[in-house]
Amino acid sequence: MKNIHLILFSFLMLSLNAQTNYKTFMEAIDSKSSKYSEIAQTIWNYAEMGYQEKKSSALLQKTLADEGFMIKKGIAEIPTAFSASFGTDGPVIAILGEYDALPGLSQKNVPYKISNNTRAGHGCGHHLFGTASAAAAIAIKNYLQKTGKAGTVKFFGCPAEEGGSGKVYMTRAGLFDDANVALHWHPNNKNAANPGAALANKSAKFRFYGVSSHAAAAPEQGRSALDAVESMNFMVNMMREHMPSSARIHYVITRGGEAPNVVPDFAEVYYYARHEQRDVVIEIFDRIVNTAKGAALGTGTTMDFEMIGGTHELLPNDVLQKLMYKSLTEINGFSYNNEEKGFAEKISKTLEKPLNMKYVNGVEPYDPNALPMGSTDVGDVSFMVPTAGMSAATWVPGTPAHSWQAVASGGTSIGNKGMVVAAKTLALTALKLIDDPKIIEKAHTEFIQKRGKDFKYIPLLGDREPALNYRN
Numbered sequence: 001m002k003n004i005h006l007i008l009f010s011f012l013m014l015s016l017n018a019q020t021n022y023k024t025f026m027e028a029i030d031s032k033s034s035k036y037s038e039i040a041q042t043i044w045n046y047a048e049m050g051y052q053e054k055k056s057s058a059l060l061q062k063t064l065a066d067e068g069f070m071i072k073k074g075i076a077e078i079p080t081a082f083s084a085s086f087g088t089d090g091p092v093i094a095i096l097g098e099y100d101a102l103p104g105l106s107q108k109n110v111p112y113k114i115s116n117n118t119r120a121g122h123g124c125g126h127h128l129f130g131t132a133s134a135a136a137a138i139a140i141k142n143y144l145q146k147t148g149k150a151g152t153v154k155f156f157g158c159p160a161e162e163g164g165s166g167k168v169y170m171t172r173a174g175l176f177d178d179a180n181v182a183l184h185w186h187p188n189n190k191n192a193a194n195p196g197a198a199l200a201n202k203s204a205k206f207r208f209y210g211v212s213s214h215a216a217a218a219p220e221q222g223r224s225a226l227d228a229v230e231s232m233n234f235m236v237n238m239m240r241e242h243m244p245s246s247a248r249i250h251y252v253i254t255r256g257g258e259a260p261n262v263v264p265d266f267a268e269v270y271y272y273a274r275h276e277q278r279d280v281v282i283e284i285f286d287r288i289v290n291t292a293k294g295a296a297l298g299t300g301t302t303m304d305f306e307m308i309g310g311t312h313e314l315l316p317n318d319v320l321q322k323l324m325y326k327s328l329t330e331i332n333g334f335s336y337n338n339e340e341k342g343f344a345e346k347i348s349k350t351l352e353k354p355l356n357m358k359y360v361n362g363v364e365p366y367d368p369n370a371l372p373m374g375s376t377d378v379g380d381v382s383f384m385v386p387t388a389g390m391s392a393a394t395w396v397p398g399t400p401a402h403s404w405q406a407v408a409s410g411g412t413s414i415g416n417k418g419m420v421v422a423a424k425t426l427a428l429t430a431l432k433l434i435d436d437p438k439i440i441e442k443a444h445t446e447f448i449q450k451r452g453k454d455f456k457y458i459p460l461l462g463d464r465e466p467a468l469n470y471r472n
Contacts, residue, residue, distance in 0.1 A: 026427070029424050047116070049120045069085060083154055083155065083175065090434070095133045095184075096183070101127075105402065106120065107121045107408050137154075153430065161376060164309060164471070171457070180444070188394065192391050193425075198311075198374060198379055204307050210222065223301050229295070254270050273288060310461035312380045327425050334393075348397070360393040374401070392418040392419065392421045393421070
């Protein structure tokens with residue numbers, strides 16, 4: 001009986017020591033929050049688009065190098081992609097970070113719409129994403145150093161998530177092959193850690209070539225590339241009736257001619273196709289290609305297209321996701337000060353929604369049936385290694401991603417506070433995995449069951465080189 005009591009006492013002490021250690025490392029993130037906020041807001045001001053994130057990538061590299069990480073630059077043949085590693089043995093925890101901005105979303109950090117005089121803005125909060133992930137990686141490194149535990153942390157600097165499929169090239173290059181777990185997060189208008197998947201996605205730019213002529217004096221000699229684009233768009237819009245209701249198609253005309261009195265000899269349209277199953281996306285995309293061929297034939301033009309991006313759907317992992325959720329509830333949310341509340345109330349008026357702080361102050365309940373919404377190149381990573389993610393309330397509640405309100409919120413202390421919640425949640429989840437590798441084993445078993453033993457990774461963008469100029 002005495003031995004049993006000793007064993008129970010020892011177990012309790014180990015558990016308490018682990019909790020104390022965890023608290024210490026979470027507090028270390030808090031103590032550096034001003035530094036991390038400065039880094040994030042510097043990247044917010046850079047607002048560099050996909051594959052153009054030279055300064056943002058360099059700043060994160062320096063941040064990690066200064067902490068003793070080994071840096072590898074230009075990985076997967078992408079100049080702004082990098083990895084930062086610490087450790088040589090034990091489980092390998094991959095932490096994903098992003099830092100690209102979106103075109104057309106220039107915005108100052110004020111509660112009304114006004115341009116910041118830049119080409120782009122962080123409408124998806126990736127300035128916070130990359131910085132929080134780096135902060136988490138540093139906390140994990142410090143834990144490994146101070147406890148002497150076996151483990152390796154690898155931060156992956158992932159450019160061009162917004163349509164450029166940066167992680168797909170990194171996956172194709174085998175960069176995640178030695179990872180045991182991948183952790184990520186995303187800015188949002190609430191704190192949550194649901195296992196909802198993301199949609200598979202294929203995107204391409206369709207280019208039409210015609211013959212220019214005077215639109216009034218010699219229209220019969222012209223062949224309009226813009227007519228071809230509009231014909232293609234008309235056919236695709238008719239096609240919507242005859243595809244799965246859960247599929248999504250979006251397009252934007254990126255080039256439509258230079259002057260009304262000149263028949264356009266070149267025009268371009270940029271398309272996305274999405275669905276929760278990549279096989280359906282492939283089928284829909286092939287039909288889109290056929291509309292382009294038909295449009296060219298009918299207008300007397302020629303056509304080609306360039307694959308820009310292609311991502312797998314996200315493969316959820318319940319074992320890891322529940323651990324992530326538990327960690328998030330332990331970290332919990334945060335409160336606004338008076339200045340932040342005033343800012344938020346003004347933003348809420350522009351959204352025509354009441355300000356609901358429930359999932360800023362706390363965490364949304366776990367929902368195993370959360371529906372897929374957008375797309376992410378994390379999907380490809382999730383088919384190579386068990387993956388889990390969460391979101392933090394970096395935007396005013398009710399704010400949609402890719403909006404001026406998201407850019408504005410992310411440029412304030414509201415974004416910074418949510419970023420700290422994310423950093424601490426990622427770090428805490430990783431520390432638990434390092435301390436209990438059996439969780440990783442369970443996650444891997446589920447991963448193989450869901451993915452299938454005979455799975456073969458085939459990137460949806462094929463063998464093309466990274467689309468480094470897709471934002472030019």
